[in-house]
Amino acid sequence: MEYEYWLAAMEKLSGRKKYLLRQHMKSAKAAYYIEETELERLSFLNEKDCHTIKQAQKSWDVHARYEKLCRQGIRLVLVFDEKYPKRLGQLSDKPYALYVKGEMPEECSCGAAVVGARRCTPYGEKHACEFARRLSECGVQIISGLARGIDGMGHRGALLGKGKTFAVMGNGVDVCYPREHIGLYEDILACGGGILSEFPPGTPPQGFHFPRRNRIISGLSDVVLVMEAKEKSGSLITADFALEQGKDVYALPGMIDSELSGGCNRLIAQGAGILLSPELLLEELEFYGKTVSGKISQKNPETEKVLETGENMVYSSVCLQPKSVNDLIEETHLPAKEVLGSLAALEIEGHIRQISKNYYVRS
């Protein structure tokens, strides 16, 4: 295994070449001790690759590195392994190795990717969380990228639904990026989920890693849910991968003048599924024969909120678009102090949320 790690972690050598080298030499250990003359005879390696391998032979302390990997609790899953996700096996550009902290997604249960913009609106945030929660309650595994915004809310929602969730990173699995998601990172592991990456431990996050990891996100899932995306965004890359891989893509419809819903609305126009409610989605998943455990409950009738008249007026004006207290005063024609009072009452009761100073959204 030490030598497998050596080969897998080698930078500047593509997965395909690693695969060929490994097949040719029968084992990574053999590849490590390969003679220089033999190396140069291999047709699929050019001069640069040979140099890379020679360098790696010298600079890599095989045993110490592997020991460290084990100490960190990171598992190495190679493309030949039985544990290698079947879903990824079908990809043309499948990763040569996966590094896993925690668990791997289960083969038999359905997986849904929740993807979207990092800088998202409260609307996207709310529904990412809600869909993920409902799906995970029904045993669907939520797969996302631990990024800020939608990704984070997807994981959060899955944890609220007491389900398993898996994060595919654009950096080493031992690096938590973004750093403020360290709490989420820990929670995912604590709840039986996992952190996955094709990049060796210690790899820092880099811009070009992220589009690549998106193919794994879509590859590991059966459906891809795009919650909020601009017309040009990384989430659409994921959707493209999903379509190439033959996965279903669903998008959350949004207002046509909201730039952040532009990408989603475009996907719908192009024929993507439309996310109307978690229940409808679950029904569709079941129809297509995806394993969905737990029963699909009917949407809970909205619990009638017992509110005072003033509060009711204010509450009905608050929506998922952030509104300032002055907007609300103008809409309700109530005096400022009354509106502020009602807002505070609604906030205490948890009906609304203050997302910036005096900007409120429904929660």
Add this chain to the structure above:
Amino acid sequence: MQVSFSTVLSASIVGLKVEPVRVEADVSNGLPSFSMVGYLSSEVKEAAERVRTAIRNSGLDFPAKKTVINLSPANVKKRGAAFDLPIAVAILVSLGKIRQKDVGGMLVIGELGLDGRVRKVPGILPILLEAKENGIGKCLVPKENAPEGALVEGVSVIGVETLRDTVEYLNGNYAIEPERYHDAYEEEGEDVAMPDYGDICGQGAVKRATEVAVAGGHNLLLVGPPGSGKSMTAKRIPTIFPPMTREESMEVTKVYSVLGMIDSERPLIRKRPFRSVHHTASRAALVGGGAIPAPGEISLAHAGVLFLDELPEFSKSVLEVLRQPLEDGQVHIARAHGTYQFPANFMLVGAMNPCPCGCYPDMNRCTCTPGQIQHYLSKLSQPFLDRMDICVEAPKVEYESLSGKAVEESSAAIRERVCRAREIQNVRYDGSKIMSNAMLETKEIERYCVLGEEEERMMRQAFSSLALTARTYHKILKVARTIADLDGAERIGVVHLREAIGYRTLDKKYWGR
């Protein structure tokens, strides 16, 4: 009838304090010379040339004799040009042009031009107040400064225009009426177009928040995008303050007098100051400074409003020095040769954007990353934010509010309510050091902000569901106390608490997430 030695009383300003100075002159036979002693700064030394020329140009003779001037006490540094006139008078007494007894018990102050004209000097008001304390009945001041001097009752203030007039007056050949105190000084000067709350349409929350802030003496933080009328609102805050008391007026006028900022038409400052400070301001400019410290912006804003726009752009160290004056209502500036004290009891109004680009939380327009927003907010320290009791959002000004369809409440109406609330506080805190609800400390909050059972229950719920800290909790109680006072309510009710919760400063942690 030449006497060789003479003495004239004058005074100098050190910080806001007045140092009496005795100007002595001695003219005797000997090699012609003019020397001045007495720990003088260079502007005082230059007086020699001005005085000599002014005397000659006033049609008086300046004989070639040995002239020595001494400014006593010799251990106090003398600064400023206000000693010109007393030096000239002292020399003229020595030369026998004026009798010594005519200048006895009189304070003389003023700068001289080469033509013998007497020019105005700063600091007349504190000097005359000190003179009155010391039992001096008559003061000779520049004509332009005379109205300012007349604010001090019980001292006869003679405004002189030229050195020639001065000599004639002292010799009894020319009568100058002592400057009289005009009742017009008491007026606020309504004729000047004053900004008024009636000009602002909409923006109900901001208006209400400022009303509460002024009623309880709370500091205010306005959060809003650029061009949202934050400074427009701030400018109008002084108009809803209770009218200035005579005492406050005198304190403010003293500060302005020392800095030479008095209008000779209206010497008494009756309008509450509004000082807007640019974010490039240095520490010294804000709190006062200099080798001999001069009052800074916070003292100029005494009894009024200090407005800091673009709060996070201020350098951190500048904001930190505001903390002590905000607590004490005055500022102490320590120098090797002594400590200076200036009044600085002001209401702080800060304004800032919600994020560097100003569009947050409109995510379709905001271009800032969470990191950038955090960095922007991190420029304000928590202890500084803790001094802002009320925080409110200032929205973008919409076209409807510019076109002005509705009749808005005027400043006068708001001011009436504020005055009532202040009156209630004055009665409640009678005999204690507290002047407004904002000054309540934890102990006093427990005493004056008692909650009923229902209120207690609501606050307990709010504490957990809104993740309040102990500090925010106390601030909410203080502000609720003010809102109850505005309502004329004896006890703090649920409605008051709810409104106060709306004004709380959001924890930086939850901002921009």
